[in-house]
Amino acid sequence: MPQLPPELAYIWAWFTQLNQKRQCGMAVNSLTSTEILAWQVRHGIRFDPFEEAAIDRLDALFIYHQNKKDK
Numbered sequence: 256m257p258q259l260p261p262e263l264a265y266i267w268a269w270f271t272q273l274n275q276k277r278q279c280g281m282a283v284n285s286l287t288s289t290e291i292l293a294w295q296v297r298h299g300i301r302f303d304p305f306e307e308a309a310i311d312r313l314d315a316l317f318i319y320h321q322n323k324k325d326k
Contacts, residue, residue, distance in 0.1 A: 266306055270313045272298075283321045286314045 259267055273294050278284050291310065295301055302310065 263309070266309045266313075269294075269300070269306075270310055273310065273314075274317065283318060285318055286310075 273286055273291065276290055276294065277286060278290070291302075
């Protein structure tokens with residue numbers, strides 16, 4: 256497994272915090288824009304475009320692996 260670059264550790268920490276607030280129904284759902292914005296407001300953080308794209312990509316990978324695991 257590749258090592259997480261230290262420069263990106265804060266994005267991983269943000270994602271794991273967001274992931275704890277994820278909505279689940281019959282399956283795991285993607286993080287919504289509303290959930291992400293609410294998290295930013297609550298923590299006084301505003302993602303820049305790179306951070307936003309990284310969070311979106313991590314979320315997509317999380318959903319992909321969850322769906323793969325459930326089959």
